[in-house]
Amino acid sequence: MANKVVKGAEIARQLPLSRRIFAAVAEWWQNASGYRKYGLKREDLLNDEIPNIAEALRRLPEDEYMARQWRIKRALDCSLKNTYLPREEWTKVEDDKFYLKPYLDLVEKEKTERKSFDNQ
Amino acid sequence: MVSTFSTVNAIAAVLLAENSVAHKQANGRRRRDSPSYTLGKPLSSFYEGPAMSHLSRIGKTCHGSHILPRVASSIRNSRLYSMAAVPLSETPKREWKPIERKQPQPAQITRLENGMTVASIEDYSSTTRIALYVNAGSRYERFNTLGASHVMKICAFLANKENSALKITREAELLGANLQAKNTREHLIISSDFLRDRVQPVLSIIASTVKDPCFYRWEVNDRKDHLFTDLAAKDTDIHAGHYQCDFTTFTPNFETIARCVRLVMVLILQLFISGIMEAVHQVAYRGPLANSIYCPSFRANSLFSDVLQSFAQECFTGPAMTLVGLGVNHDEFVQIASSSFEGISAKRPGEKQKSFYVGGDARWWADSPLVNAAVVTEGVGLEDKDILAAGLLTRILGGSPLIKYGNNTETSRLSKSVSEATTSPYTVSSLNINYSDSGLLGSYVIANAADIDKVLKAIVNQYRSVAEKGISNDELTRAKNQLKAYAAMSYENPASIMQDLAVQAGYTGSYKSPVDVLNEVDKASVEDVVKVAKRLFSAPLTLVASGNIEKVPAL
Numbered sequence A: 001m002a003n004k005v006v007k008g009a010e011i012a013r014q015l016p017l018s019r020r021i022f023a024a025v026a027e028w029w030q031n032a033s034g035y036r037k038y039g040l041k042r043e044d045l046l047n048d049e050i051p052n053i054a055e056a057l058r059r060l061p062e063d064e065y066m067a068r069q070w071r072i073k074r075a076l077d078c079s080l081k082n083t084y085l086p087r088e089e090w091t092k093v094e095d096d097k098f099y100l101k102p103y104l105d106l107v108e109k110e111k112t113e114r115k116s117f118d119n120q
Numbered sequence B: 001m002v003s004t005f006s007t008v009n010a011i012a013a014v015l016l017a018e019n020s021v022a023h024k025q026a027n028g029r030r031r032r033d034s035p036s037y038t039l040g041k042p043l044s045s046f047y048e049g050p051a052m053s054h055l056s057r058i059g060k061t062c063h064g065s066h067i068l069p070r071v072a073s074s075i076r077n078s079r080l081y082s083m084a085a086v087p088l089s090e091t092p093k094r095e096w097k098p099i100e101r102k103q104p105q106p107a108q109i110t111r112l113e114n115g116m117t118v119a120s121i122e123d124y125s126s127t128t129r130i131a132l133y134v135n136a137g138s139r140y141e142r143f144n145t146l147g148a149s150h151v152m153k154i155c156a157f158l159a160n161k162e163n164s165a166l167k168i169t170r171e172a173e174l175l176g177a178n179l180q181a182k183n184t185r186e187h188l189i190i191s192s193d194f195l196r197d198r199v200q201p202v203l204s205i206i207a208s209t210v211k212d213p214c215f216y217r218w219e220v221n222d223r224k225d226h227l228f229t230d231l232a233a234k235d236t237d238i239h240a241g242h243y244q245c246d247f248t249t250f251t252p253n254f255e256t257i258a259r260c261v262r263l264v265m266v267l268i269l270q271l272f273i274s275g276i277m278e279a280v281h282q283v284a285y286r287g288p289l290a291n292s293i294y295c296p297s298f299r300a301n302s303l304f305s306d307v308l309q310s311f312a313q314e315c316f317t318g319p320a321m322t323l324v325g326l327g328v329n330h331d332e333f334v335q336i337a338s339s340s341f342e343g344i345s346a347k348r349p350g351e352k353q354k355s356f357y358v359g360g361d362a363r364w365w366a367d368s369p370l371v372n373a374a375v376v377t378e379g380v381g382l383e384d385k386d387i388l389a390a391g392l393l394t395r396i397l398g399g400s401p402l403i404k405y406g407n408n409t410e411t412s413r414l415s416k417s418v419s420e421a422t423t424s425p426y427t428v429s430s431l432n433i434n435y436s437d438s439g440l441l442g443s444y445v446i447a448n449a450a451d452i453d454k455v456l457k458a459i460v461n462q463y464r465s466v467a468e469k470g471i472s473n474d475e476l477t478r479a480k481n482q483l484k485a486y487a488a489m490s491y492e493n494p495a496s497i498m499q500d501l502a503v504q505a506g507y508t509g510s511y512k513s514p515v516d517v518l519n520e521v522d523k524a525s526v527e528d529v530v531k532v533a534k535r536l537f538s539a540p541l542t543l544v545a546s547g548n549i550e551k552v553p554a555l
Helices: A002-014 A017-033 A051-059 A062-080 A101-118 B002-025 B028-033 B050-063 B067-077 B148-154 B165-175 B196-211 B217-222 B224-234 B236-250 B258-284 B305-315 B330-340 B387-397 B413-421 B449-469 B473-490 B494-508 B514-523 B526-537
Strands: B108-111 B117-121 B127-134 B178-183 B188-195 B321-326 B360-365 B370-378 B426-434 B439-448 B542-547
Touching: A051 A101, A051 B217, A101 B165, B108 B330, B117 B330, B117 B494, B127 B196, B127 B494, B148 B178, B148 B188, B148 B224, B148 B305, B165 B178, B165 B196, B188 B196, B196 B330, B217 B224, B217 B305, B224 B258, B258 B360, B258 B370, B258 B439, B258 B542, B321 B494, B370 B449, B370 B526, B387 B413, B387 B426, B387 B439, B387 B449, B387 B473, B387 B514, B387 B526, B413 B426, B413 B439, B413 B449, B426 B449, B439 B449, B449 B526, B449 B542, B473 B514, B473 B526
Parallel strands: B117 B321, B360 B542
Antiparallel strands: B108 B117, B127 B188, B127 B321, B178 B188, B370 B439, B370 B542, B426 B439
């Protein structure tokens, strides 16, 4: 673990300064936008009425889909009560992953493909 | 609807003829404006001139009603392109030449580096047919992959790493090719028919489906409806009940319209046979041949992509595949195949599990006054030297009528003995199924439940009498003629040539041409047939019956 941290730091030091600054700002912005305080992940904020996203959600494995629904319900509950979750339940930076992206990419790829075939 | 349309067509044809005459005679100016025929131009544009008056004339004089003018207006408003494309000027003169037919080349077989067998016959036809036979039928399923072969058939053209499902469909459409997937107990068969010059793209589509299939969970789930439809179709009791209703209400007196009944029985036969034959395999065999070709219902909801993926990895290897082509140049075909199927593993499949014939008895109630039954014994496998003698034995026992509505009591031993055993309508036909290592030979019968004991005894007695008392020379000659005619007829059909080629090339690596087969049939003697009958009918029989089984006897 320690080894990994050292390695990570090494890589970060090698990055250009501008990108390092940008990453830091992004990190700050994500924290400041507040969804992590509700225990949400970034892709929980996507609107599931948009067709592509609805399709990607349909393709999510059952457990991941349920976990998403649960996080959203918990966040709604907090929002109604005008509170945040206790600090230890906030989404950690390393947990805030793109779980929907692979599916969404695939859906978008298929849509583009269909369009290209339809325009032939 | 159809008749209305054909009326419209006929009227329009008359009109067009009239119209062209009118153009020729009077309407020169108009003719110069429009070409002699126009494709894609609405028909209504031709109906401004004298033709309309003609139409109203027909309407008044011939029929005296207002129907025709209304039809005319519907023609005017519709866009009947094909009629619009009829040349209005004189028909072009054609010279008919006889088509030159080249002699088909003999079959050629090549083994690729990855172990795949490529076999093809060049018959100089304008279409090419190719089929990929993969040893991935239901007999290759194990407990955890049970039903995978059936689901694989349904999911054959879903996304893989190269193509999406949409791309496969659309490309096939653009190429004018059709894609089919079938599963049997031995093989998963992916086949396609298309025009000669399109071997490369079609073969690359077919290769992609077995190279890296993805079996995305959502796509497989979306196809589950097809699976349930197949399973419902297999559920013969439902069909029997459904057809039985028509049957009993429509035919109060069985004997008077026995001929009609026989036709209906053929229908029932087709619906019943899958359920009965599944049971026959289950009872007759221990080992993988007992596996159903249908996905078991307890697996229908739990077969997910990982199971399919592991089945595919196990079965989709070079040595397990045979690619056959009809109407292709062999060298070209081999070259295209080796480039398209590059990257398929050359891993030899494990030792093939043996099936053992045990025989036995299974029967179940179904809502029907009839009994569907199969009485079979172990037949011969494809590599058995007695395979032609067994074919002759089947013909001697007798198949379904060769003449429509014929009773077949002259040429079929089974029909004759059953007709003596019962006065009610029946249908009986011998069956001969060959797998790579074993087979089934016997008969399938539908008869009235009241006489079924006599019918089944008559059938079994026939089996015994062939084995014990032998057969006459006349019978053998007739059987030979029937078998030769059947063989020659099936070689007329490209699909059966393909199957024959695939099976022979896949199992033996060589191909016996139709002529050789016919010659070998001629060589068979009475002793050969009696010997094979003795051997086969000494094994314990398998009896499977469904319907009103009150009087079905014990074996």
